[in-house]
Amino acid sequence: MLTINSIKEGLVIDHIKAGKGIKIFNYLGLDKAEYRVALIMNADSKKLGKKDIIKIENVIELDYTVLGLIDRDITIDIIKEEKISEKIDLQLPEKVENVIKCKNPRCITSVEKDLKHVHYLVDEKTEEYRCKYCDEIVEVKDITSL
């Protein structure tokens, strides 16, 4: 069993629902990483039964805001000198790019394929996002790409 101590400096993304680890791995572009990265699947978890964990041995600026969209129960620990130096609470990001696809067939993004899909958070309680271009509303639970 790998432990947190196996990382000197870096990030531990923990409490990922089993099976979602690989998605997050890809979202963060870790498949192209040139530093040590570990994806641990189906680790035992008291809370979740099974969980996935990602360990990144590098102090990097990751855009992990998108993780808040995927699952706010995910925890992120920043490791410095083999100790947890900071814990990051995930929230719904204010702005997301190219994660949510606008479903409105008349939206300019359905015509202009190179255009970035941009959505802004409308309401944290209802978990709604609004398309930057056409104002189409989408709820987080309906985002199929996550």
Ligand SMILES: [Zn+2]
């Ligand atoms: Zn749109």
